[in-house]
Amino acid sequence: MSFDVLISQFLGGLSVAMLLFLVASGLTLIFGVAKVFNFAHGSFYMLGAYFSFQAINLFNNFWIGALAGAIGAGLIGMVLEICFIRRISGREEEGAFQILLTYAFILIIDDGVKFIWGPAYKTISKPESLAGALTVGPVTIPTYNLFIILLGLVIVVTAWYVLSRTRMGKIIQAASTDTQMVGMLGVNVSLVMSLLFGVATAMGGLAGAMAAPLRTIAPGTGVEIIIDSLIVVVIGGLGNFWGALFAAILIGEVNAFGILWLPQWASLLSFAVMIVVLIFKSKGLFTREQGRKKI
Amino acid sequence: MDEILKVQNLHSYYGKSHILFGVEFSVNKGETFCLMGRNGAGKTTTFKSIVMLVPPKVGKVLLNGREINGLKPYQAARLGLGLVPEDRRIFGDLSVKDNLLLGTSSERKGYWDLAKIYTYFPILLEYQDQLGGNLSGGEQQMLTIARTLMGNPDILLLDEPTEGLSPVMVKVLKDLVLKLKELGTTILLSEQNIKFCMAVADRLVIIDKGHIVYEADVETFRADEDIKKKYLAV
Numbered sequence: 001m002s003f004d005v006l007i008s009q010f011l012g013g014l015s016v017a018m019l020l021f022l023v024a025s026g027l028t029l030i031f032g033v034a035k036v037f038n039f040a041h042g043s044f045y046m047l048g049a050y051f052s053f054q055a056i057n058l059f060n061n062f063w064i065g066a067l068a069g070a071i072g073a074g075l076i077g078m079v080l081e082i083c084f085i086r087r088i089s090g091r092e093e094e095g096a097f098q099i100l101l102t103y104a105f106i107l108i109i110d111d112g113v114k115f116i117w118g119p120a121y122k123t124i125s126k127p128e129s130l131a132g133a134l135t136v137g138p139v140t141i142p143t144y145n146l147f148i149i150l151l152g153l154v155i156v157v158t159a160w161y162v163l164s165r166t167r168m169g170k171i172i173q174a175a176s177t178d179t180q181m182v183g184m185l186g187v188n189v190s191l192v193m194s195l196l197f198g199v200a201t202a203m204g205g206l207a208g209a210m211a212a213p214l215r216t217i218a219p220g221t222g223v224e225i226i227i228d229s230l231i232v233v234v235i236g237g238l239g240n241f242w243g244a245l246f247a248a249i250l251i252g253e254v255n256a257f258g259i260l261w262l263p264q265w266a267s268l269l270s271f272a273v274m275i276v277v278l279i280f281k282s283k284g285l286f287t288r289e290q291g292r293k294k295i
Numbered sequence: 296m297d298e299i300l301k302v303q304n305l306h307s308y309y310g311k312s313h314i315l316f317g318v319e320f321s322v323n324k325g326e327t328f329c330l331m332g333r334n335g336a337g338k339t340t341t342f343k344s345i346v347m348l349v350p351p352k353v354g355k356v357l358l359n360g361r362e363i364n365g366l367k368p369y370q371a372a373r374l375g376l377g378l379v380p381e382d383r384r385i386f387g388d389l390s391v392k393d394n395l396l397l398g399t400s401s402e403r404k405g406y407w408d409l410a411k412i413y414t415y416f417p418i419l420l421e422y423q424d425q426l427g428g429n430l431s432g433g434e435q436q437m438l439t440i441a442r443t444l445m446g447n448p449d450i451l452l453l454d455e456p457t458e459g460l461s462p463v464m465v466k467v468l469k470d471l472v473l474k475l476k477e478l479g480t481t482i483l484l485s486e487q488n489i490k491f492c493m494a495v496a497d498r499l500v501i502i503d504k505g506h507i508v509y510e511a512d513v514e515t516f517r518a519d520e521d522i523k524k525k526y527l528a529v
Contacts, residue, residue: 170393171400174386181384184346186372186401186446 004138009256015145017252018152022207023225024232024244025159026200032239033176034193036085037098040105041204042226044073048205049212049221050113053122062127066209073205078198080105085197086190106226110219122217148210155203156245163241172196176239231270235277237284246285297324298360299450299481300345300376305354307344314340315351316505322450327472327482329496329513331489331527337505338485339381342454345483346378347371359449373401377448381455381485383439387428391419394427394438398445405447406478412441415474433464440471450481457488469494489527493517501526 027041048069055061055068088097125131130144163169171192175182183189208221215221232251236243251270258269277285298321305318315337322328332338343349345356347368356363363371372378386394395412413420416437422430427438436456443451453472457465465488472495475482486492492499493513501509503526509516516522 167396170389170397173388174397177386177388178384180348180368181380181386182397182400183367183369184348184372184378184380185397185442186369186403187397188367188369190367 002138005260007139008141009260010253011141011149012145013253013256014249015148015152015252016255017249018148019207019211020225020228020232020252021152021245021248022155022203022210024229024236024248025241026203027226027229028233028236028239028244029172029241030197030200031233032241033172033179033196034089035094035179036089036197037095037102038085038200039099039102039226040080040109040222041102041201042222042224042229043106043109044077044201044204044222045208045211045225046113046217046219046222047076047109048073048208049217050117050122050208051205052209052212053117053124053217056124062124065124066206069209069212070202070206073208074198074202077201077204078194081194081197086193106222109222113219119219124212124217126213144213151210159241168192228270231274233284235274235284237287240284240286243284243286298322299324299358300483301355301357301360302341302345303355303357305341305344305351305356307340307349307351309340309349314505315344317354318344318502318505318507320500320507320510322481322483324481325476325479326497327476327484327495329492329499330483330485330502331487331492331499332485332502333487333527336502338487338502339454340505341502342378342380342452342483342485345371345452346376369401372446372448373403375401375403375449376452377401377443377446377450378452379440379443379454379456381458383432383435385427385430385435385438385442387426389427390424391427391430391438392423394442395419395423395445398442401446401448403447407444407447409445412445415471416441433460433467436460436464436468437471450483451475453482453484455485455487457486457491465491487527489523 023041023045027038030036030038030041051072052065052069056065084101085098088094088101091097126144130147133140133142134146163172171182171187175189175192179189228251232244232247235250236245236247250273254269254273255266258266262269301321303319305315306313307315318337318341320328330338330341340349344351347363347366351364358371358374358376361374363374366374386397389397395409418434419438419441422434427435430438440453440456456468460468469491472482472484476495484492484496493516496513498512499510499516500507501522508526509522511519
């Protein structure tokens with residue numbers, strides 16, 4: 001196999017990984033800090049794609065579409081947190097309620113999307129400025145994929161900065177170990193949780209908007225992405241932000257090279273990786289012992 | 296005397312279990328007031344009810360004359376209640392300094408800032424970049440008190456601070472509480488360590504099975520061997 005194929009396959013895998021990371025990191029962050037397992041997280045990815053489709057139809061501008069995808073998904077995420085998810089927090093059967101409630105969100109959002117946009121597939125095109133391909137020596141890469149990788153890196157660096165260098169980041173870290181104590185120090189934890197939920201679902205929405213030109217927009221895509229995100233989150237360690245980054249890259253690359261070398265097995269490979277990880281590290285690769293989480 | 300904290304006829308429940316039965320006392324500005332009682336007598340529940348973690352079903356909590364029933368714990372903290380919980384609850388993944396800085400979340404200005412804390416707690420300056428989780432039990436107790444002081448509370452609620460500390464650390468803690476008293480800090484302390492309570496408190500009440508059964512100043516209590524045997528002997 002030639003070097004240029006390897007490189008272009010690697011970069012393709014990386015762009016898929018970044019989209020996956022945008023969804024999975026939000027999922028893991030919500031779980032790690034708010035202790036909410038948001039089964040409907042993939043639905044915000046789908047909503048992001050639809051919002052972006054709608055905004056592009058209205059304004060004929062891809063970037064307004066991307067922004068609309070992120071902001072729209074984030075706003076709906078916040079509304080659902082404030083109106084529903086917050087109400088069940090602290091109950092004895094909270095875990096079961098969370099699954100029921102967020103599963104209901106999946107069904108409602110899927111039907112809502114069909115109701116508004118119909119069941120037919122929608123497509124949007126890449127922005128003209130990123131429609132071409134970049135050729136470096138023997139390697140040719142779609143510019144749009146490079147852009148997604150770059151965007152992913154920008155978000156990784158921003159997230160690192162916010163989580164480890166700002167006061168809000170310290171509050172989020174502290175809340176992931178002891179929400180109640182953070183409140184007793186005078187922090188309005190409910191507000192922090194709503195904002196966190198908003199940012200996490202906005203990241204999912206952005207991923208949906210960014211993935212839309214590469215994939216189709218259809219009801220049910222939220223469920224597909226949530227399965228991949230779950231694999232990522234489980235491999236990285238539930239609640240572990242950096243674990244999600246590593247696992248997203250791992251799964252993105254395993255799929256990219258799997259299709260090359262074991263095409264008939266490709267769809268099983270991510271599950272195989274997850275099973276191997278779970279056999280050796282049942283709490284995921286990056287979870288420290290005693291269940292303490294590092295974001 | 297200015298009453299900083301007044302607790303009136305407090306009844307609190309965990310689910311259906313009735314834990315506090317009409318708890319009443321008040322703490323004046325600048326005094327150290329001790330809530331004494333055995334394990335399970337209701338000390339921690341009283342503290343949790345005051346800071347609205349376990350909101351009382353009946354009764355009132357007045358802070359500086361203002362009723363705070365119905366507020367969220369973070370709002371109570373912003374109004375000047377500073378709880379140091381018995382299980383310390385430092386943020387193990389954050390540095391000592393970050394733990395302290397989170398203490399300012401109530402956005403209250405006053406005597407305490409990072410520089411003052413480091414003068415009174417030199418050990419925290421030394422370990423400021425270490426993770427909170429790496430400190431010893433006694434050091435964590437200092438950190439959790441310092442973290443609450445950073446919020447400049449009107450009243451410091453110390454829930455069983457000597458629990459699990461070595462005799463040397465108990466002595467350090469006693470000296471610290473006495474220093475805080477000199478600074479005019481109002482302190483509500485819960486304890487079952489009689490010696491510690493008598494060394495630092497001005498007045499005290501004894502709580503037993505959720506009822507306040509005794510109230511006195513510390514000198515009267517010192518002389519009253521019967522009451523110590525009846526409610527506090529182990």
